[in-house]
Amino acid sequence: MEKKIKIHVFHTGEVGVDPAVPFRDVSRNPIAYTGLFRSKKRRILLPVSAYLIEHPKGLVLIDTGWHRDVRIDQIKHMSWKLNFASKARLPEGDAIDEQFGKLGIKPRDLDYVFLTHLDVDHASGLELVKEAKHIMTSKEELEAAQKGDIRYSDRFWNGVNLEPFEMKVSSYGPFGRSYDVFGDESVLLIDVAGHTKGTSLVMVQNQGQFVLLTGDTGYAKESWEELRLPGPVDDKEKMRKTLKWVQEMSKKEGCVEVLATHDPEVIPHVIEL
Numbered sequence: 001m002e003k004k005i006k007i008h009v010f011h012t013g014e015v016g017v018d019p020a021v022p023f024r025d026v027s028r029n030p031i032a033y034t035g036l037f038r039s040k041k042r043r044i045l046l047p048v049s050a051y052l053i054e055h056p057k058g059l060v061l062i063d064t065g066w067h068r069d070v071r072i073d074q075i076k077h078m079s080w081k082l083n084f085a086s087k088a089r090l091p092e093g094d095a096i097d098e099q100f101g102k103l104g105i106k107p108r109d110l111d112y113v114f115l116t117h118l119d120v121d122h123a124s125g126l127e128l129v130k131e132a133k134h135i136m137t138s139k140e141e142l143e144a145a146q147k148g149d150i151r152y153s154d155r156f157w158n159g160v161n162l163e164p165f166e167m168k169v170s171s172y173g174p175f176g177r178s179y180d181v182f183g184d185e186s187v188l189l190i191d192v193a194g195h196t197k198g199t200s201l202v203m204v205q206n207q208g209q210f211v212l213l214t215g216d217t218g219y220a221k222e223s224w225e226e227l228r229l230p231g232p233v234d235d236k237e238k239m240r241k242t243l244k245w246v247q248e249m250s251k252k253e254g255c256v257e258v259l260a261t262h263d264p265e266v267i268p269h270v271i272e273l
Contacts, residue, residue, distance in 0.1 A: 005186065005206045006054040007213075007271040008103075009259065012065020013094050014045045015121045016087035022046065022219030022262060024231040033231025035085050045089065046262040048121045050096055051213050052103075053204060057182045058111030061132070062202050062213055063261065064125030066090040067156075068098075079153050082120045097128040107131040112181060114165075114189060116215030117199045118145045119232075122261070123156040130160045138179070138189070139164035141198025151196070151232070167191050172203065174238075174245035192217045192246075194239030195230065201246070205254075206273040212249060212258045217242055220263040224250060 019042060020032035032038060053060040069077040070088035078088070093099070097107060110132035115123055118141055126135065135157075142164045145152040167177035167189075177191035179200075189200040195216045202213040216232075218224050224246040233239050250258045256273065259266055 003056040005056070005204060005273045007204060007211060007273070008052040008054070009266065009268050009271070010050045010052065010065070010096065010099050011047045011094065011268050012050045012096050012099070012125065013048050013070075013088060013090035015048050015262070016043045016045050016089065017085065018042055018231070019044050020231040021085075022230055023222070023228050024233070025228060033085075043087065046219070046264055047266065049259070049261045049263075049266065050125075051202070051259075052100075052105075053187060055182065055187060057184075057186075059105070059109055060181065060187060061096070061110050061113045061129060063116055063122045063215070064113065064129055065094075065096050066121065067124045067126075067128060068095045070124065077155075078120055078124070079155070081150065082153060086120055088121070088124070095128060096125050108133075112136065114181075114200070114202065115141070115162075116202065116213075116261075117141050117196045118152050118156075119196070119216065120153065120156070122215070126156050126160050126162070134163060135160055136163045136165045138191070138198035138200050139166050140193065141196060141200075144197040165189065173201070174241045178203075192242040194233060194235050194237075194242045196234050201242075204273060209254045209256050209273050210249075210252075211256050211271055211273065212246065214246060214258060214260050216261055217246060218260045220260055220265065221258070223260065224258070 051062040107129040108131040113135040115137040170178040172178040173190035179189040181187040192201040
């Protein structure tokens with residue numbers, strides 16, 4: 001593709017969690033990441049990233065960050081159970097629609113919104129972009145949420161036309177399955193199940209270069225460089241296989257950046273491919 005692709009890296013607030021959320025090996029307690037019986041003084045703040053892909057064929061948003069309502073009443077917005085494990089912090093101007101306003105973009109301008117998975121800090125802001133043409137997550141992720149898994153709350157997508165997309169067999173990812181957004185392999189949603197049943201990683205590639213947006217596949221570079229598992233994991237073996245694949249991809253010559261949603265070392269910036 002001759003035309004450039006831009007990726008805007010946003011911080012849409014922060015999430016306060018137990019240190020065992022990004023790295024489960026910091027505690028012997030297998031449920032430490034939930035914060036249960038753990039001191040609130042232990043909590044750490046991690047950024048909540050979202051990504052806008054300016055592609056010649058359309059505008060694509062990856063994840064939504066926090067809704068503005070968390071500034072008013074977090075428990076009402078998130079539910080008590082979700083707020084227990086994750087505390088939201090959203091400064092004025094940092095909600096995704098507020099950041100779009102600075103760029104002259106309106107939610108209805110979005111061709112796609114993709115959710116890497118449906119955890120609260122990724123899906124909270126869905127209502128803010130519900131005018132997008134398509135709002136999607138993987139079929140496996142939506143089915144897991146619809147079955148009532150405790151980690152999800154459908155309040156974030158009530159009134160939103162959330163569509164499932166289906167992965168197809170491909171040469172991409174640890175499990176050889178992906179969804180090709182534009183049909184030219186320039187933006188791919190890749191099956192990286194492990195963190196949740198339907199977690200996706202986003203690969204953006206152009207002119208021999210690529211960027212990986214890992215979602216919660218890893219929480220920082222140490223995740224894939226040292227194969228450190230996060231606290232919340234649906235399948236440990238799949239998680240390890242996924243991290244090994246990310247590690248391999250990060251060493252390839254065409255790799256420009258590998259970005260984790262909650263990596264405190266990542267600052268907002270723009271990437272051009």
